[in-house]
Amino acid sequence: MAWPQLFFLHPVSLYQGAAFPFALLFNYLCNVDSLSIPARHLFLLAGGGVLAWAAMGSFAVLLFIPALCAGVLICSLGPRDVHRCAFSFQMSWQTLCHLGLHYTEYYLQEPPSARFCITLSSLMLLTQRVTSLSLDIREGKVKAASGGVGSSSSWSERLREALPYFSYLLFFPALLGGPLCSFQRFQTRVQGSSSSCPRHSFGALTWRGLQILGLECLTEAMRGVVSAGAGLADCRGLQCVYVMWVTASLFRLTYYSHWLLDDSLLRAAGFAPAFGESPGEEGYVPDADMWTLETTHRISLFTRKWNQSTARWLRRLVFQQVRAWPLLQTFAFSAWWHGLHPGQVFGFLCWALMVEADYLIHSFASVFVRSWPTRLLYRTLTWAHTQLLIAYVTLAMEVRSLSSLWLLCNSCNSVFPVVYCVLLFLLAKRKHKSD
Secondary structure, X not given: XXXXXXXXXXXXXXXXXXXXXXXXXXXXXXXXXXXXXXXXXXXXXXHHHHHHHHHHHXXXXXXXXXXXXXXXXXXXXXXXXXXXHHHHHHHHHHHHHHHHHHHHHHHOOOOOOHHHHHHHHHHHHHHHHHHHHHHHHHOOOOOOOOOOOOOOOOHHHHHHHHHXXXXXXXXXXXXXXXXXXXXXXXXXXXXXOHHHOOOOOHHHHHHHHHHXXXXXXXXXXXXXXXXHOOOOOOOOOOXXXXXXXXXXXXXXXXXXXXXXXXXXXXXXHOOOOOOOOOOOHHHOOOOOOHHHHHXXXXXXXXXXXXXXXXXXXXHHHHHOOOOOOHHHHHHHHHHHHHOOOHHHHHHHHHHHHHHHHHHHHHHHHHHHOOOHHHHHHHHHHHHHHHHHHHHHHHHHHHOOOHHHHHHHHOOHHHHHHHHHHHHHHHHHHHHHHHO
């Protein structure tokens, strides 16, 4: 079985690795106060431009145009209008680019360009930064630029005021991946003195590198197992459960490795706490919490911990802003943000129902599961079921063709989400009667 969603992550990792020395150089120059604040912004902006062109080629124009337009909107609109306009423009542009991918894959029946897929991934990250910044301005957390349309400021003053915004939207440590870095943290880092700059020990960096290397070795081993085994088209009965779990494990290992590398690049540049410090200060959270993801028996907790900074961003952007069906609307927007491929629409809808069921199931079970042996058995069974549900959702979202999605839905693996859907219906009906 092919995994087209992930085939571009390997070249992305190579470009992220190539950017690592420049991130360390930036951190060093800030530590010795060798760069003025405007020079720091220019260093980050120029690095983003060079990295985008190297990774995306001519497709980088599709990234530069919305970044420029978003910067202009942020600098020219007031706090009331900036989020609505920036959000509408950015999502419209990103949707048009995703439609271009749909046209290539489904109409022309051609494999997409790796550079175009990298551009789409970077556009999705740009959307996070644009909307996060516009929300900060609307909520008063970030002061709006004073050089608006009617301002009498000179062009040089306007450019100086706009430089931090453009630098934030395109700074190279977060261009191709990484947890969402807020504009406040970005500004604190860029404007900070040498005494406030995070310092990294060689041992900490080496240990993180060994972790990434270990994950890469596991990924290659898992890739060999998947390639040598049967696919969903050839499996029978319970063998399909094994095929689904192994393939989904390959996807997850790939993401873990990629997230660790992205996080390390941000830390090397100083935009995250140094290794060993609290990762949650100033709102920074790493994307990968592998221990929780692999041990939790609750799919709702898995959802909050999977790609943590994106989960936080979705919660702030959608979940906290809507009144009717916030969970369903959040997952629906996530499917839109990811590109609205058939497998993604099905997978996110299924995921939303599983989270709803999770809340009711564990709330109901907490009344009856009291003794230690019963709790142990309950946690074991729900952990296994959670892992299989996540494997099912992951596979649904990663496959692109309708035929592959049909093979998954038509296999015995569909029993796992159906069980949760039945329990959701029964427990919701019971809760409604009790109310």
